[in-house]
Amino acid sequence: xxxxxxxxxxxxxxxxxxGPLLVLxxxxxxxxxxxxxxxxxxxxxxxxxxxxxxxxxxxKAADEMRERLHKMIGKAAxxxxxGTFHSVGVRMMRETPExxxxxxxxxxxxxxxxxxxxxxxxxxxxxxxxxxxRRYDLGAIVQRISLWKNEFVSPEEAADPRRxxxxxxxxxAELYPAYEERLGALGAVDFDxxxxxxxxxxxxxxxxxxxxxxxxxxxxxDEYQDTNRAQLEVVRRLAGPRENLCVVGDDDQAxxxxxxxxxxxxxxxxxxxPRARVIKLxxxxxxxxxxxxxxxxxxxxxxxxxxxxxxxxxxxxxPVTVVVAEDGEQExxxxxxxxxKLVVDEARRPEEVAVLYRSAKQAEVxxxxxxxxxxxxxxxxxxxxYDRKQVKDVLAYMRVLVTPRDDLSVRRALDVPSRxxxxxxxxxxxSFAQARxxxxxxxxxxxxELPELGARQITALEGFSELVRRGQAIHxxxxxxxxxxxxxxxxxxxxxxxxxxxxxAEQASQKWAAVEGLFGGLERFEQRARDRGERPRWSDYFGTxxxxxxxxxxxxxxxxxxxxxxxxxxxxxxxxxxxxxEEGTMPHKRVAAPRISDAIAGDIExxxxxxxxxxxxxxxxxxxxxxxARVERGQPQKRLPSRFLAxxxxxxxxxYEVAKREALTTEALESMADALLARLATPG
DNA sequence: CTTGCTCTAGTTAGG
DNA sequence: CTAGAGCAAG
Numbered sequence: 001x002x003x004x005x006x007x008x009x010x011x012x013x014x015x016x017x018x019g020p021l022l023v024l025x026x027x028x029x030x031x032x033x034x035x036x037x038x039x040x041x042x043x044x045x046x047x048x049x050x051x052x053x054x055x056x057x058x059x060k061a062a063d064e065m066r067e068r069l070h071k072m073i074g075k076a077a078x079x080x081x082x083g084t085f086h087s088v089g090v091r092m093m094r095e096t097p098e099x100x101x102x103x104x105x106x107x108x109x110x111x112x113x114x115x116x117x118x119x120x121x122x123x124x125x126x127x128x129x130x131x132x133x134r135r136y137d138l139g140a141i142v143q144r145i146s147l148w149k150n151e152f153v154s155p156e157e158a159a160d161p162r163r164x165x166x167x168x169x170x171x172x173a174e175l176y177p178a179y180e181e182r183l184g185a186l187g188a189v190d191f192d193x194x195x196x197x198x199x200x201x202x203x204x205x206x207x208x209x210x211x212x213x214x215x216x217x218x219x220x221x222d223e224y225q226d227t228n229r230a231q232l233e234v235v236r237r238l239a240g241p242r243e244n245l246c247v248v249g250d251d252d253q254a255x256x257x258x259x260x261x262x263x264x265x266x267x268x269x270x271x272x273x274p275r276a277r278v279i280k281l282x283x284x285x286x287x288x289x290x291x292x293x294x295x296x297x298x299x300x301x302x303x304x305x306x307x308x309x310x311x312x313x314x315x316x317x318x319p320v321t322v323v324v325a326e327d328g329e330q331e332x333x334x335x336x337x338x339x340x341k342l343v344v345d346e347a348r349r350p351e352e353v354a355v356l357y358r359s360a361k362q363a364e365v366x367x368x369x370x371x372x373x374x375x376x377x378x379x380x381x382x383x384x385x386y387d388r389k390q391v392k393d394v395l396a397y398m399r400v401l402v403t404p405r406d407d408l409s410v411r412r413a414l415d416v417p418s419r420x421x422x423x424x425x426x427x428x429x430x431s432f433a434q435a436r437x438x439x440x441x442x443x444x445x446x447x448x449e450l451p452e453l454g455a456r457q458i459t460a461l462e463g464f465s466e467l468v469r470r471g472q473a474i475h476x477x478x479x480x481x482x483x484x485x486x487x488x489x490x491x492x493x494x495x496x497x498x499x500x501x502x503x504x505a506e507q508a509s510q511k512w513a514a515v516e517g518l519f520g521g522l523e524r525f526e527q528r529a530r531d532r533g534e535r536p537r538w539s540d541y542f543g544t545x546x547x548x549x550x551x552x553x554x555x556x557x558x559x560x561x562x563x564x565x566x567x568x569x570x571x572x573x574x575x576x577x578x579x580x581x582e583e584g585t586m587p588h589k590r591v592a593a594p595r596i597s598d599a600i601a602g603d604i605e606x607x608x609x610x611x612x613x614x615x616x617x618x619x620x621x622x623x624x625x626x627x628x629a630r631v632e633r634g635q636p637q638k639r640l641p642s643r644f645l646a647x648x649x650x651x652x653x654x655x656y657e658v659a660k661r662e663a664l665t666t667e668a669l670e671s672m673a674d675a676l677l678a679r680l681a682t683p684g
Numbered sequence: 685c686t687t688g689c690t691c692t693a694g695t696t697a698g699g
Numbered sequence: 700c701t702a703g704a705g706c707a708a709g
Contacts, residue, residue: 135692420686
């Protein structure tokens with residue numbers, strides 16, 4: 001392998017294969033390159049591809065890694081164990097289910113199921129519904145249970161009054177054992193189990209641990225600053241005394257403390273692995289010097305961190321621009337106008353531009369304006385396509401069609417659109433099915449046999465039963481499953497229900513557009529299978545929904561990116577805007593004013609890291625915008641500049657005030673540009 | 685069981 | 700201001 005493209009510390013990180021290694025990889029320091037080269041190096045030294053495990057946090061990151069390796073080593077890349085902690089966890093559990101104490105075919109609860117479970121448990125325990133003196137935030141309860149599991153706090157320990165600081169801790173501790181029991185009864189695990197159960201069992205079962213240690217000889221962990229306690233434990237157990245472990249991360253980019261990540265894992269790496277070697281990658285190839293000066297100037301204000309800084313490898317560059325607008329509207333107009341100038345006048349490609357913000361809602365205004373200006377955009381973060389209610393509903397129908405024994409999906413389909421089948425009827429069907437060992441759908445087909453059901457309910461259930469039979473008839477007679485799905489969806493009136501729920505015609509068509517997008521994805525999948533002369537394997541489709549979205553629906557080319565700061569991590573653009581650099585937004589006000597439902601207190605240093613992550617996304621030009629006032633909850637509010645702006649080194653930024661007059665000038669320019677464009681667009 | 689009114693909260697994400 | 704959730708009436 002050619003190592004000449006690497007700098008000295010990068011080369012060391014690639015070659016240092018014995019013992020534990022911590023690579024502190026600053027933003028833009030060529031981290032991915034180190035990981036891929038290291039893997040290739042291991043292979044060249046004779047490691048079996050299947051013995052190399054590289055763990056990451058998202059499927060997307062894992063796929064990108066595999067893609068890069070594919071280019072370097074070809075087919076051998078397919079044998080590497082590259083995946084998320086969770087996906088590798090599933091893989092291990094499927095292979096040795098008895099070792100991990102799960103049934104051969106265990107189910108995995110998604111967040112919706114999990115919430116549903118906790119909701120009913122709250123009710124059963126009298127904390128919800130009539131007579132309850134308090135309404136609990138479901139998410140806060142679920143989060144606590146999740147955090148406990150990941151920190152190996154047993155239900156008994158959680159119930160210890162000494163560790164209960166709020167009412168929420170009490171209620172969560174009360175439900176925790178019942179929740180675990182219920183999971184067991186369902187033969188299912190939740191996402192947390194995919195990691196913490198692995199940790200538990202590897203610790204408790206020496207033979208099992210030996211088996212997996214023998215399989216996985218070389219461990220790599222990416223984004224190590226995001227690992228939690230359970231993930232650390234999995235890594236330790238798998239590494240064993242051999243400690244052939246390389247972790248890569250950046251404590252300055254730790255922004256997931258609120259979901260249980262422990263910066264201590266990376267800060268105290270040498271405590272857990274005393275033999276550890278530490279290599280710092282500080283040379284930054286991404287950004288121009290003023291941007292890095294700002295990044296360094298901000299991040300040095302944090303206390304608990306590894307001492308390091310970003311050293312520019314590029315030259316030149318303009319100072320960072322701090323843009324001050326009078327209000328949120330003006331801020332948005334200025335940004336959108338600037339983007340248009342960049343794209344129209346300076347011929348920058350839209351994909352070179354990104355707009356970053358703290359919370360997903362901030363995208364709306366920009367979105368609108370970009371639409372007005374006819375500039376294409378894509379939105380990262382926020383609610384994922386497959387999490388949207390309409391999409392989930394239609395997907396439930398699809399599952400009823402192709403995997404009719406999937407009770408959860410039957411339940412969901414039965415519920416939407418409303419057809420007069422509520423919780424009572426469902427409970428009766430459930431016990432009927434349970435008693436005879438039937439699936440829920442079979443019980444629905446035999447609704448007539450249930451004497452306790454009302455005539456209305458029976459009619460409704462028979463309607464549903466008929467709907468499904470027709471769909472299945474089309475599907476099984478060799479017709480298109482998606483065609484069958486379409487006819488079911490049309491017949492059941494889901495579209496009307498969506499229209500009815502929406503608050504405007506525009507919103508209705510937006511929501512339905514998501515459904516059409518899903519149909520499109522399903523059709524392409526079906527078509528591809530046909531092209532190969534096979535029957536579509538829907539279980540594969542359901543298993544790779546996210547990838548489908550990435551490949552089909554989310555092409556970045558020709559589009560400006562709008563994203564939350566969190567989702568921006570790991571990405572980069574030539575031109576970056578960061579909106580709302582104000583107290584209350586960044587740092588977010590909830591950090592200063594926590595709630596009793598907050599399981600983890602906010603952390604000002606984490607907010608600073610988030611800002612730092614934003615800054616370091618920019619390659620060439622960076623605009624930090626803020627408004628002096630903003631409409632909040634319908635009322636205008638005065639806003640103060642973010643304290644982080646005061647940390648920028650004076651020599652490396654300039655302030656640009658969007659005065660009223662200039663805003664007018666901007667608009668005047670815009671309308672001139674419009675006129676010009678219109679003339680250009682008209683032939684002759 | 686569904687509908688419509690009232691109340692409340694309003695960060696960040698992923699498997 | 701607005702979306703989602705809970706509650707009381709049809």
